[in-house]
Amino acid sequence: MIKKLSNLARISLSPEEESDLKKDIEKVLDYVNSLKEANISSKQQDYFQSELSNIFRQDIVVEFDDKDAIIKSFNDKEERFLKVKAIL
Amino acid sequence: MDYSSMTIKELSRGLSNGDFSSLDLTNYFLNKEDDVSAYISKLKKSALEQAKEADERIKSGERGELLGIPMAVKDNIMIKGVKCTSASLALKDYIPPYDATVIKKLKEAGVVFLGKTNLDEFAMGSSTESSYFGVTLNPCDKTRVPGGSSGGSAAAVASGLTVSALGSDTGGSIRQPAAFCGVVGLKPTYGSVSRYGLAAMASSLDQIGVISKNVEDTEIVFKSIFGRDVMDSTSADYSFNDIDVDKSKLKIGIPKEYFVDGMDQAMKEEIEQSIKDLDVDVVEISLPHTKYALSAYYIITSSEVSSNMGKYDGLRYGFSDNSAKDLIDSYFKNRGGGFGKEVKRRIILGTHTLSAGYKDAYYQKALEVRHLIRQDFLDAFKSVDLIITPVSPSFPFKIGEKITDPLEMYLLDIFTVTINLAGLPALSMPCSKVNNLPVGIQIIGKHFEEAKILSAAKQFEKIWK
Structure with a gap:
């Protein structure tokens, strides 16, 4: 299970980390399983879903004044482009 | 002059009267020895420049409660051009190219930024022990943790290394360290303070707030950071209406689910006595879904x-x-190498609770329970003005005592996570001491009723002093 999850999350783990995480996660999942007892009526579910609304705004481009500072943080670059390892 | 025991109010008065300058204060705090490892970095050069600028503004006749006042900032809040590490190896050398909205506001108010304070890595923890830069010590007893995740901010205020500090609170990260260090901490209503420029942990729960020496100072800082911000779509437009609540008319709710058997007996007795000392109208209330709060909280945050x-x-x-040999390998190695244990634990747990086949059983269920918890509070507030509870079930524990058992550490957040799930404001303040260790009490109000909490807390503070 941990291997599959670390693949999904794109995180390398050492074998010790994997076995520690397995123990920790099992323990936590065991604890949070108590949620299954909580009784939620369909009326409450409907209300819950109607409570949230999206907040929209105009999508206007704003010029950022310090692009150099962003480029300076790149770990590898060529001119002003971010350089990454081979994709394929 | 010893400035370390003075409040914002007193320092501000001294600055206005010309008794001392912001440069005097700033030099004093920068040079004071950090014997609890509260700071990750001190900002000597920029602080002295800001102090000189504040002194100029004061000289030209400008006045403001925070003009020239030195403050500390939790190291997950961005200040333009200043390293912001989130106490991690991953961001050890990260320099943000912009100011958080709260920083922008405080700069305009004339605040001097002394340094960036320690926290649990990416604010994930309750003891400041998971920081990549090492643990902060509790000023009340240096063998104990200061709480977390804003442990550096709370320890800096408690040991007089700053007069006030910013923190962030996702499940108790301002209130619990404030309680552990014997200072005041305010977690504002979700949406009252912009989160723009705060390294996000759990965006539906995170909130920036204040740690100070007393309630009045906490209010002064809060008043200068709240408000709607276009950079944070969840921030709300609201105005702070100064009120003076009549203590004799206050009705305080005490939730029976928050005085559980598992909590420290001496702490329980102290809190019960402190509430009695208030001489206010107290009623027992019930928040029936409290027992599911921690489970819902850890699923939602992860x-x-x-x-x-x-x-x-x-x-x-x-x-x-x-x-790394190719792009995908860089992702694995950069993330695997850059994150610490607790961060990996939560990413893996959260990946599980969101993955196909499990999302409905965990994440969706947790959201529904969250709604019930919020509803519990709204129902309770129909008959009471404020709710009072403990902040933590235990006193500050010894360094190293609980770090090996994540579940045991999570259980300590039992009295604080519900507030974030419900989006409510809550203040943590000291009410008593046992063997020199502070006892913290939590005052919870309705959404956007910070003014009522602060007004009541100022009156309670006089009784508990």
């Missing part, structure tokens, strides 16, 4: 953490392992 931490790829900024 889920949001696994999503928020996805942006740290180590390419545009942050820790990078150059041995």
Whole structure:
């Protein structure tokens, strides 16, 4: 299970980390399983879903004044482009 | 002159009267020895420049309660051009190119930024022990933790290394360290303070707030940071109406679910006595879904953490392992190498609770329970003005005592996570001491009723002093 999850999350783990995480996660999942007892009526579910609304705004481009500072943080670059390892 | 025991109010008065300058204060705090390892970095050069500028503004006749006042900032809140590490190896050398909205506001008010304070890595923890830069000590007893995750901010205020500090609170990260260190901490209503420029942990719960020496100072800082911000779509337009609540008319709710058997007996007795000392109208209330709160909280935070931490790829900024053979390998190595144990634990847990086949059983269920918890509070507030509870079930524990058992550490957040789930404001303040260790009490109000909490707390403070 941990291997599959670390693949999904794109995180390398050492074998010790994997076995520690397995123990920790099992323990936590065991604890949070108590949620299954909580009784939620369909009326409450409907209300819950109607409570949230999206907040929209105009999508206007704003010029950022310090692009150099962003480029300076790149770990590898060529001119002003971010350089990454081979994709394929 | 010893400025370390003075409040914002007193320092501000001294600055206005010309008794001392902001430069005097700033030099004093910068040079004071940090014997609890509260700071990750001190900002000597920029602080002295800001102090000189504040002195100029004061000289030209400008007045303001925070003009020339030195403050500390939790190291997950961005100040333009200043390293912001989130106490992680991943962001050890990260320099943000912009100011958080709260920083922008405080700069305009004339605040001097002394330094960046320690926290649990990416604010994930309750003891400040998971910081990449080492643990902060509790000023009340240096063998104990200061609480977390804003442990550096609370310890800095408690030991007089600053007069006030910013923190952030996702499940108790301002209130619990404030309680552990014997100072005041305010977690404002979700949406009252802009989160723009705060390293996100769990975006539906995170809130920036204040740690200070007393309630009045906490209010002064809060008043200068709240408000709607276009950069945070969840921030709300609201105005702070100064009120003076009549203590004799206050009705305080005490939830029976918050005085559980598992909590420290001496702490329980002290809190019960402190409430009696207030001489206010007290009624027992029930928040029936409290027993599910921690489960819902850890599912929601881990889920949001696994999503928020996805942006740290180590390419545009942050820790990078150059041995990677291709792009996908860089993601694995940069993230695997840059994150600590607790961060990985939460990312993995959150990836599980959001993954196909499990999302409905965990994440969706947790959201529904969250709604019930919120509803519990709204129902309770129909008959009471404020709710009072403990902040933590235990006193500050010994360094190293609980770090090996994540579940035991999570259980300590039992009295604080519900407030974030419900989006409510809550203040943590000291009410008593046992063997020199502070006892913290939590005052909870309705959404956007910070003014009522603060007004009541100022009156309670006089009784508990």
